[in-house]
Each structure stands twice: as C-alpha cells, then as structure tokens.
Amino acid sequence: MDSCPVSEAIISGTTKRGNDAPRPSMADVARLASVSLGTVSNTLNNPDKVSDSTRRRVLGAIAELGFVRNDAARSLAAGTSTTVGIVLADLGNSLFVDIARGAETALRRRGMNLLIADSAIDIDRQMNYLQTFEQARVAGIILAPLDSAIIEEPTRLTSTTPVVLVNYESRRHVYSDVVTDERRGGYLAARHLLDLGRRRIAFVGGPLFLTAVERRYEGARAAVDEVEGATLEFIETLGVNIKHGKQAGRQLAAASRPQLDGVVAASDLIAIGLIQVFEETPGFSVPRDIAVVGYDNNHFASESSIPVSTVSQPGEEMGGVAAGLLLDEIWGRAKSEKQTVVLPPTVIPRKSTLGDAWRRD
Structure with missing residues (x-):
C-alpha cells in the first residue's frame, strides 16, 4: 500500500498510530471480532451474507482498530474523490451501526468507499475526525453529530468538503439532513x-x-x-x-x-x-x-x-438516504436549497x- 501519513489517522479507535506502527490488517480485525477472514471480507464486500450481530461486531472491530481498506487508502493517497467519511456519535448504539451499513451499501453501489469514525460521545474527538477527513481530501462527509450548536457553524466543521447530517436536523438549514420523526x-x-x-x-x-x-x-x-x-x-x-x-x-x-x-x-x-x-x-x-x-x-x-x-x-434507510443526498452534492446535482428528509418510526x-x-x- 502506498505511504499515506494522513490516512493512518483515519478511524483511530483511541489514539493515532505512529509512522512506524504497523497498520491493522484484516487478520487483526478477524481476531478482535472472533470471526474468520472470510467473514470480514463478506462484511466489507458482500454484507448480505453476514448476520446483523456478526456485522456489528466486525464493524466495531474495524472502528476500534482503525482498519482502512487498501482501495480506500490508495484513493486518499492519490487525492481522488472515491472515498466518503462518516463520523458517528456512538458505535455502542446499534442505530449508528445500521446507519453506517445503509450508507456503505448505497455508496458501494455507486463505486464509492466508506471510512468509519466513532466520536464516542466526545465533541473534541468528533471535531478532530472532521478535520482529519477534510485533510485527507475525502469527497464528502456524513455526520451523525452530538447535539451541539457547533453544527450550525459551517466554518467550525469543514471549509470545502460537502457535509450531510444524519439523525440530526439542521435548524438553520445549513446542511441537508436525514432524521426520523x-x-x-x-x-x-x-x-x-x-x-x-x-x-x-x-x-x-x-x-x-x-x-x-x-x-x-x-x-x-x-x-x-x-x-x-x-x-x-x-x-x-x-x-x-x-x-x-x-x-x-x-x-x-x-x-x-x-x-x-x-x-x-x-x-x-x-x-x-x-x-x-x-x-x-x-x-x-x-x-x-x-x-x-x-x-x-x-x-x-x-x-x-x-x-x-x-x-x-430505520437506521439503514437513514444511512442510504444520507449517502444519496451527499452524492448529489458531490456530483453537483443537489437542489439549491438544503433538504430535510423525515422518515417514520415504528x-x-x-x-x-x-x-x-x-x-x-
């Protein structure tokens, strides 16, 4: 894999790895999640073949270790726009795992990759991940934010990277967003x-x-x-x-x-x-x-x-809709006014x- 100092910080569980520290592999993810390499591969490439509980365990291990797929890391190193970052409020809540799954499915269908970061209910960690994703020149960011007025200040999030919110409504319509009622x-x-x-x-x-x-x-x-x-x-x-x-x-x-x-x-x-x-x-x-x-x-x-x-x-639907809104912004197809999509609970x-x-x- 090409050297990419910025990408080494992506999806860090608790701390950034040093330049000499080995990058986590699929085998590391498999060990932490107590599954086979094939199960990790299916979670990334054929998620329909993996049960919900196993998929959540694998995604949790990926977020904890800071594992980055080779193709995603290469696109970041090359500065290409085939990667989207998602910053989630708390991966301990399975709603956010479902949101990530829905976003990943929708993006992969369109030839895009997804990198997952867990802010773990920490506003400073959330802001650090947003800055890291922007520095890595991802094509766009899906943010499931903490409830904070900072979200209403665009310059506090990113300067140029398109952002769509999920599970949070932008009260000033600064961003498009997807919420439930x-x-x-x-x-x-x-x-x-x-x-x-x-x-x-x-x-x-x-x-x-x-x-x-x-x-x-x-x-x-x-x-x-x-x-x-x-x-x-x-x-x-x-x-x-x-x-x-x-x-x-x-x-x-x-x-x-x-x-x-x-x-x-x-x-x-x-x-x-x-x-x-x-x-x-x-x-x-x-x-x-x-x-x-x-x-x-x-x-x-x-x-x-x-x-x-x-x-x-409907977590997976929320993630999928958010990914669609973000791609419209990335590809210049978004409406002039920001949108709020409200989905029904059951x-x-x-x-x-x-x-x-x-x-x-």
Missing part, C-alpha cells in the same frame, strides 16, 4: 401503553435540552392528552445510559408500591436500567405492575432478560409491555 416516535410509544389500558405514565429521559429527548417527550405528552383520565409524569435524567435508568428506577422504587403503571423511556438503555431495578423490587413486576417502552431498537433490547418493547428508527412490541402474550420469534 421523533415526536411521532414519542407519540407511538405512549399510545402503545394507552392502548394496553395504562393510564398513569411517566416519561423518563434527559437532559431535556437534547433535541431528541425533548421531541420524544412532546410526542408522549400529545398522546396522553388525547385520553381522558390519563396522566404523564416527567422524570428527567442526566443522560440516556443504563446507569441513568437505574437511578430513575431507584427513585420510583422508593415508593411502597408503583404510583405508575407505564413508562416511556427516552432510550433502550434507560429502559434496561429501569427494568433491572424493577426486577429486584417487590411489587414492580414488568409488565404486570408497570409496562416499559424503550426507544432506538438497540440490538440487545430484544436479548435482555425481559425483551424490551421499543420504537425503531413500534416493536415485546415482553416488557405484552408479557406472556409476546413470543420470541
């Missing part, structure tokens, strides 16, 4: 509980300044307001991870009996944390006493001890709301 998702989650006869509902999530959390809460509020006698309590958390769900769960469990019969969680991780606490608390049986709906359809939501009902976002009912009426496929 978060209000609709919150509405569907609460409506699912209401249709099951639940009337004392809580929305658990936060911080509320996060756009997605705010809109999901607004949707849940609208659904509850439609049903006479139904109530909605808001329990704000400091984040959307399992530990935040556990903290909220302990707060609710401090009551001698449930004051609620349903919970809309702002994320699957919060839902899992809540359920873990409820399982250990007498009188809080899920879903007999209290039903729980999560959000995101993380792959482990269906694999927890009590499979979690959830609102699913509810996936599981045991955390349906109980024994739900059966695993």
